[in-house]
Structures are given as C-alpha cells and as structure tokens.
Amino acid sequence: MPELRLNVITREWVIIATERAKRPRDFRNNKERPHRPEYLSTCPFCPGNEHKTPAERFRVVQGDGWRIRVVANKFPALSIEGEKKRLSDGIRRTIAGVGIHEVMVETPVHNLATALQPLSHLEDLIRVYKARFIEANQDPRTEHTIIFKNYGEGAGTSLEHPHSQIIATPVVPVQFRDRVQAALHYFDDTGECLVCSVLKKDSEDGSRVILDTEHFMTFIPYAALSPFHTWLFPKRHSASFASVTEEELKDLALHLKNILSKFHYGLDDPDYNYVIRSSRPQDNANVYCHWYLSIVPRITMAAGFELGSGMFINSSLPEKNAEYLRSIKTE
Amino acid sequence: MPELRLNVITREWVIIATERAKRPRDFRNNKERPHRPEYLSTCPFCPGNEHKTPAERFRVVQGDGWRIRVVANKFPALSIEGEKKRLSDGIRRTIAGVGIHEVMVETPVHNLATALQPLSHLEDLIRVYKARFIEANQDPRTEHTIIFKNYGEGAGTSLEHPHSQIIATPVVPVQFRDRVQAALHYFDDTGECLVCSVLKKDSEDGSRVILDTEHFMTFIPYAALSPFHTWLFPKRHSASFASVTEEELKDLALHLKNILSKFHYGLDDPDYNYVIRSSRPQDNANVYCHWYLSIVPRITMAAGFELGSGMFINSSLPEKNAEYLRSIKTE
Numbered sequence: 001m002p003e004l005r006l007n008v009i010t011r012e013w014v015i016i017a018t019e020r021a022k023r024p025r026d027f028r029n030n031k032e033r034p035h036r037p038e039y040l041s042t043c044p045f046c047p048g049n050e051h052k053t054p055a056e057r058f059r060v061v062q063g064d065g066w067r068i069r070v071v072a073n074k075f076p077a078l079s080i081e082g083e084k085k086r087l088s089d090g091i092r093r094t095i096a097g098v099g100i101h102e103v104m105v106e107t108p109v110h111n112l113a114t115a116l117q118p119l120s121h122l123e124d125l126i127r128v129y130k131a132r133f134i135e136a137n138q139d140p141r142t143e144h145t146i147i148f149k150n151y152g153e154g155a156g157t158s159l160e161h162p163h164s165q166i167i168a169t170p171v172v173p174v175q176f177r178d179r180v181q182a183a184l185h186y187f188d189d190t191g192e193c194l195v196c197s198v199l200k201k202d203s204e205d206g207s208r209v210i211l212d213t214e215h216f217m218t219f220i221p222y223a224a225l226s227p228f229h230t231w232l233f234p235k236r237h238s239a240s241f242a243s244v245t246e247e248e249l250k251d252l253a254l255h256l257k258n259i260l261s262k263f264h265y266g267l268d269d270p271d272y273n274y275v276i277r278s279s280r281p282q283d284n285a286n287v288y289c290h291w292y293l294s295i296v297p298r299i300t301m302a303a304g305f306e307l308g309s310g311m312f313i314n315s316s317l318p319e320k321n322a323e324y325l326r327s328i329k330t331e
Numbered sequence: 332m333p334e335l336r337l338n339v340i341t342r343e344w345v346i347i348a349t350e351r352a353k354r355p356r357d358f359r360n361n362k363e364r365p366h367r368p369e370y371l372s373t374c375p376f377c378p379g380n381e382h383k384t385p386a387e388r389f390r391v392v393q394g395d396g397w398r399i400r401v402v403a404n405k406f407p408a409l410s411i412e413g414e415k416k417r418l419s420d421g422i423r424r425t426i427a428g429v430g431i432h433e434v435m436v437e438t439p440v441h442n443l444a445t446a447l448q449p450l451s452h453l454e455d456l457i458r459v460y461k462a463r464f465i466e467a468n469q470d471p472r473t474e475h476t477i478i479f480k481n482y483g484e485g486a487g488t489s490l491e492h493p494h495s496q497i498i499a500t501p502v503v504p505v506q507f508r509d510r511v512q513a514a515l516h517y518f519d520d521t522g523e524c525l526v527c528s529v530l531k532k533d534s535e536d537g538s539r540v541i542l543d544t545e546h547f548m549t550f551i552p553y554a555a556l557s558p559f560h561t562w563l564f565p566k567r568h569s570a571s572f573a574s575v576t577e578e579e580l581k582d583l584a585l586h587l588k589n590i591l592s593k594f595h596y597g598l599d600d601p602d603y604n605y606v607i608r609s610s611r612p613q614d615n616a617n618v619y620c621h622w623y624l625s626i627v628p629r630i631t632m633a634a635g636f637e638l639g640s641g642m643f644i645n646s647s648l649p650e651k652n653a654e655y656l657r658s659i660k661t662e
Contacts, residue, residue: 001410002428004502011505015428017408077348077636077644079332091517091528092553097333097346148635156634167636171335174342175641178509186422197422222423275639296638303487304479305408305498307627308606310506313408 005223009194011182014223015313022316024324027227027299029268033152036111036160044074045105045161057102058132060124067121068128069105076101077167084141084170100136100145100168104128110161113269114151115260117162122253129164129276130249134242136168137280144172145280147241152271154298176277180289187288195290199233208322211258215251218259220318220325226300227316228267228325230259232293239289242281256293258330263297266328271298336554340525342513345554346644353647355655358558358630360599364483367442367491375405376436376492388433389463391455398452399459400436407432408498415472415501431467431476431499435459441492444600445482446591448493453584460495460607461580465573467499468611475503476611478572483602485629507608511620518619526621530564539653542589546582549590551649551656557631558647559598559656561590563624570620573612587624589661594628597659602629 002017044052047065058070072080078099087094106125107117114122129147136145149164150157157163186194202208202219210230211218218232232255234248244252263270278291306312333348375383378396389401403411409430418425437456438448445453460478467476480495481488488494517525533539533550541561542549549563563586565579575583594601609622637643 001413002408004426004428004500006424008422008424013426013500013502013504015408015500017406017428019407019410075348076350077333077346079350082332091339091525091532093337093339095335095344097335097348144640146636146639148639150634156632165635167640169335169344169346169640169642171344173344173640173642194422201421201423273635273638275635277639294639301487302633303481304496304604304606305477307604308477308479308608308625309475309498309500309504311500311504 007221007223007225008186009182009198009221010179010225012223012225013311014225015311016223016317017313017315018317024227024316024321027267027316029270029299031154033269038109038111040110040161043110043161045069045159045163046110047108053103058128060128065108067108068124070102070128070132071105073101073103073165078169095170097170098141099170100139100142100166102132102166104132104164104166106162106164112162113264114149114162115257115264115269117257119253119257122257123250125164126244126249126253126256129166130242130244132166133276133278134281136166137242137282139168141170142168142280144169144176145278146275148273148275150273152298154271155273179277183288183290193237193288193290195233195292196237199235207319210262210322210325211255213251213254215248216255218255220322222318224314224318224321225312226296226314228263228297228299228321229314230295232256232259232295234291237287237290238284239279239286239291240281240284241276241278241291243284252293259295259325261330262325262328265330266325267297267299272296273298338552338554338556339517340513340529340552341510341556343554343556344642345556346642347554347648348644348646349648355647355652358598358647360601360630362485364600369440369442371441371492374441374492376400376490376494377441378439384434389459391459396439398439399455401433401459401463402436404432404434404496409500426501428501429472430501431470431473431497433463433497435463435495435497437493437495443493444595445480445493446588446595446600448588450584450588453588454581456495457575457580457584457587460497461573461575463497464607464609465612467497468573468613470499472501473499473611475500475507476609477606479604479606481604483629485602486604510608514619514621524568524619524621526564526623527568530566538650541593541653541656542586544582544585546579547586549586551653553649555645555649555652556643557627557645559594559628559630559652560645561626563587563590563626565622568618568621569615570610570617570622571612571615572607572609572622574615583624590626590656592661593656593659596661597656598628598630603627604629
C-alpha cells in the first residue's frame with residue numbers, strides 16, 4: 001500500500017509509491033559520462049583562460065595562480081548594475097532584474113569532480129561560499145541569496161569544469177516565505193524550532209541517518225521528495241549559514257564529501273543539485289528559522305503530476321535508501 | 332536589463348533574463364525522435380494487447396473495438412483499495428496512499444501524437460477527461476483530481492503510445508491551496524475573480540495572445556515560467572472543469588489542437604506536459620476559483636536555483652514567443 005508522508009518543513013505531501021518501488025541499487029546511474037580530461041584548452045574555467053571569463057571577484061591564491069576563483073556569470077540571470085525599481089500596472093508587478101550572479105570555479109583541475117576533491121579543498125570551497133554569501137548580503141538591493149551547484153547535464157549544466165553558483169535576488173522567493181511561515185506556525189504551537197525538532201526526532205529514530213557527527217547530521221528526510229533526496233542539518237540552532245564557525249565548517253566539508261562520495265560510488269556518479277537554504281546574515285538571531293543544505297540527485301523526473309499538484313511521487317523507500325548509503329564504502 | 336515579473340496567479344516571481352535571451356526559433360527541439368511505427372506488437376496499449384493492461388474502466392467504442400480506452404495504471408501511485416487512514420506520530424503525518432490512478436489510451440494508433448489527432452478525436456478525448464474527472468470525484472476519499480499528459484522522455488514518460496493520466500488524491504495539494512488563497516486575497520481586494528481579470532487584461536493587451544475565440548483564449552502568461560509556457564483559459568467563469576459544456580468542449584479541443592500543432596511544427600515536436608488545474612465538481616459555484624489548462628514544453632531545465640528558491644529563470648521573452656507561435660501555420 002502506498003503512503004502519503006507530509007514533509008513538515010516544506011509542507012509538501014509526498015506519495016511514497018511502494019507498488020512501483022525499486023531496490024536502492026536500481027537507481028544507479030546508467031549513463032556513461034564522456035571522458036573528461038584533466039585540462040581542456042577550450043574551457044573558460046581552465047588555468048590560462050582567465051581572460052575568457054568576466055571580471056574576477058575573488059580568488060584563493062596558490063603560488064602564482066589560484067585554487068578557487070569567483071567570477072561574474074557570463075550570462076547573468078540578474079544585472080549587477082542598476083536600481084531596484086518597482087513597476088505596478090493594474091494587476092502587473094515588475095521589478096528591475098538587479099542582483100548578483102557569480103560562478104565559483106572550484107578547482108583548476110577540469111575533471112576533479114566535487115566528490116573527489118580533497119577534504120581540505122572542500123573546506124576552502126565552503127569558506128568561499130561563506131565569504132561570498134556575506135558579501136552578497138551587504139548589497140542593499142539583496143533580499144535573498146541562494147548558493148547552489150548543478151552537476152551534470154541532467155541537473156541543468158553543460159559546463160563540465162567543477163563550479164558552484166551564487167544568486168542574490170531583489171525579492172524574497174515565495175517558497176522561502178512559505179517555509180518561514182510554516183516554521184513560525186510550528187514555533188507558535190510548541191515554542192521550538194521545527195528543524196531542531198526534526199533533527200532530534202530523526203536522530204533518535206536513526207533509520208534514515210547516513211552520518212551523525214558533533215556538528216552535523218546527514219539524513220534522508222521522512223518525506224524525501226525523490227530517491228536519495230538528502231538533507232545536511234547543522235546541529236546548532238542558527239538561522240543563517242553566515243554564522244557557521246571554522247570548526248563547524250570543517251565538519252560540514254566532511255559531510256559534503258561523505259555524501260557526494262557515497263553518491264559517486266554507490267549510485268555511479270549521478271547528476272545532482274545541491275542548495276544552501278539560509279536566512280540572511282542579519283536575520284541570524286531568528287529563533288524559528290534554521291539553515292541547511294539540501295541535495296537532490298537527478299534520478300527521477302518531475303512530470304505532469306508534479307507540475308500540476310506540487311506533490312511528488314517517490315518510487316523508493318527513504319529508510320532503504322539510507323541503509324544502502326550507509327553500506328557504501330568511500331575511499 | 333533582466334526583469335522580474337510576478338505571476339499573480341501562481342504568486343511566483345519569474346526572472347525574465349534578457350541577457351541570455353534567445354530568439355524563439357532557437358528553442359526548436361534538436362533531438363531526433365526514434366521512428367515510431369503505426370502498430371507495435373509489444374506495446375500494451377496497441378489493439379490486440381488489451382489483456383496486457385490492468386482492468387479496463389471505460390471505453391469509447393468503435394465498431395467491435397475502441398477509439399479511446401481507460402485502464403487502471405499498472406504501477407499506480409495510489410491504491411484503489413483501502414481506507415483513508417491518518418497517522419499522527421509526534422511531528423510525523425502520514426495518510427494511507429489510497430486514490431485513483433488511471434491511464435487514458437488516447438487512440439489505437441501507436442504513432443498518432445496528440446497534436447496530429449483529428450479534431451473530432453480530441454473532442455472525444457476531452458469528453459473522456461470530463462467523464463473520468465466527474466467519476467473520480469464521486470469517490471468519497473478524493474479531495475483533489477489532476478488530469479495530465481506527459482509527452483516524450485524529457486517530460487517523464489517512456490511509453491510512446493499516446494496516453495493521458497488522471498490521479499485523484501486523498502489530500503488537497505499545498506500548491507492548489509496556496510493558489511486558492513491568492514485568488515481569495517484578490518477577490519477580497521476587488522470583488523473579482525483573479526483569472527477573469529488576467530484574461531481581460533491579456534485580451535486587451537493582445538501581445539501574448541495566440542488564439543482567441545468565443546469560449547477560450549490561448550496565451551503565454553506575462554510571467555511565463557519557461558519558454559513557451561502556455562495557458563488555455565475558459566472565458567466563462569467556472570471553478571470546475573466538470574462544468575464545461577458541449578459547445579465549450581469543442582472549442583477547447585480546437586485550442587488544444589491548435590497549440591499542440593504550433594509546438595509540433597514551430598518547435599519541432601518538443602516534449603511537453605499539460606495539466607488541467609481545476610476545483611472539484613461540487614465546488615463549481617465558487618466565485619474566486621477558475622479552472623484552466625497549463626502547458627509546459629520541456630525546453631529548458633529546472634536546476635539548483637529553481638530547486639532552492641521556487642523561482643524560475645526564463646531566458647526568453649513571452650511576447651516574442653507568442654508572436655512566433657502566431658506566425659506558425661498548422662495544417
């Protein structure tokens with residue numbers, strides 16, 4: 001019998017469709033990746049081609065060169081120049097598309113997938129995430145900031161060279177506001193943070209936990225929206241990613257490397273997206289919001305039902321998938 | 332300069348990213364479809380293989396055979412048997428996965444894409460949609476019903492034979508409730524139906540209209556979430572698709588054939604999803620809800636930003652795309 005599970009954080013009902021359930025290993029990626037060379041002379045992110053990217057905004061130096069490089073996006077979704085003007089015409093609402101859109105080139109090595117980067121390198125990457133996140137929020141036009149990564153064509157990128165992105169928008173996305181509302185609703189009822197409560201409950205339960213350390217817990221949510229949808233929750237209550245400490249940051253890098261490696265080896269290098277869902281630095285003291293990182297391997301596809309209802313059909317059991325990932329050895 | 336447009340019906344902000352804007356014809360499908368035969372002996376939906384599908388629930392007869400056939404889904408997302416039981420355990424909420432999941436085989440001809448079906452056949456198909464929609468809502472466990480179609484692998488189907496689907500869920504999807512809320516909010520402010528207002532405004536404007544007849548208007552929304560995202564709005568205010576009259580139904584078939592043909596010829600047969608967004612038949616008298624049909628060609632891909640914000644980046648101009656579709660001749 002299928003079951004509907006409520007994701008209390010996103011407020012989405014997910015259909016866990018056991019009748020079409022597959023074994024965890026059936027979700028392994030069966031697409032061959034094209035050969036990726038260590039260096040590609042035509043790649044704008046490879047060393048030596050720095051002039052092919054728009055203005056550099058930040059770098060982590062290494063000798064004469066760089067280890068991580070942040071540049072403006074060549075085809076930005078939002079324009080860095082301009083005023084945040086609003087237009088209201090009858091029922092129409094328009095805002096000038098001003099904001100920040102940067103690409104973070106994660107490594108000089110063209111074929112060094114994030115999952116395979118050394119731990120210390122991932123720590124550096126997260127330090128860069130933090131620095132750019134804080135910087136983006138200093139722009140008075142910024143109302144919300146998303147840090148995300150698209151890995152593979154099925155996750156919406158055609159650029160092979162490992163990179164992440166940051167977009168700062170001049171509006172608060174409705175989705176974010178709705179989730180804040182749900183968190184506030186829960187806080188009204190209980191006096192507790194919703195994410196802290198889910199963390200406690202899932203830690204006690206244990207069946208969907210993949211890695212549990214001092215500062216973070218990696219687990220598959222009870223109502224995972226798709227197979228291997230995974231959450232990385234910080235244990236200390238804090239609304240903004242900007243507040244992550246140096247010690248926490250190292251633990252986060254460990255969790256990120258761990259889960260991406262488990263995907264790499266256990267699911268044969270699937271395409272995925274991840275995103276940091278966070279309040280702004282200035283909202284860090286908020287008692288009912290709690291930042292986290294969400295990863296969605298692009299294993300199944302949202303189709304007409306998902307589009308038309310906003311609900312998801314997950315043809316796998318979150319508990320079985322967590323068990324499978326726990327069993328995967330990484331280097 | 333990019334611009335953010337608010338979709339007043341979905342309440343989503345869409346980034347119209349003109350800096351990366353392409354010409355309408357650049358969105359043409361460049362994937363070759365595999366050859367589709369008229370009849371495929373291994374296809375469970377082809378005539379002669381009726382025993383390969385689960386129980387037949389409805390058919391439109393033609394001679395000794397059928398023209399349209401409705402069957403239970405072989406791998407249903409929801410189970411037709413069982414009681415709607417709720418489970419509440421701390422912060423967990425679960426509902427038994429009961430509901431209806433049917434497949435509507437649109438034609439006996441394996442390779443007759445919906446866009447190419449004769450108009451009279453599409454009228455029949457919409458009559459079947461209506462009949463099954465009303466039937467699904469007679470089940471006391473049904474709280475919401477979605478009729479949808481996935482066309483092509485990029486839209487989430489691997490079955491070539493033309494088919495649509497209906498799913499009746501034991502909960503009201505959050506997305507639907509949020510939109511009802513937005514519509515109610517607008518009604519509170521103005522005493523008018525939001526969809527009726529958008530229809531009036533867009534009809535007067537005309538720049539995004541593709542087809543405008545007595546009963547329906549096909550147009551690209553002001554804040555289209557992706558290139559060629561298209562809406563078919565009924566002109567008569569009615570909350571439920573179930574109330575569509577025989578005359579309206581014929582006009583709807585004309586609009587559906589028209590837009591799908593324009594996609595077929597103008598965009599080289601792209602993958603697409605469409606969905607009917609409707610209140611239940613018993614809620615038809617509702618003054619602020621208004622049913623409609625939404626079509627999304629799967630031309631671009633939702634990636635990390637969309638996942639993390641719920642906002643969309645549309646790299647095309649809705650006005651230009653509508654102009655292009657108006658120029659496309661269909662048979």
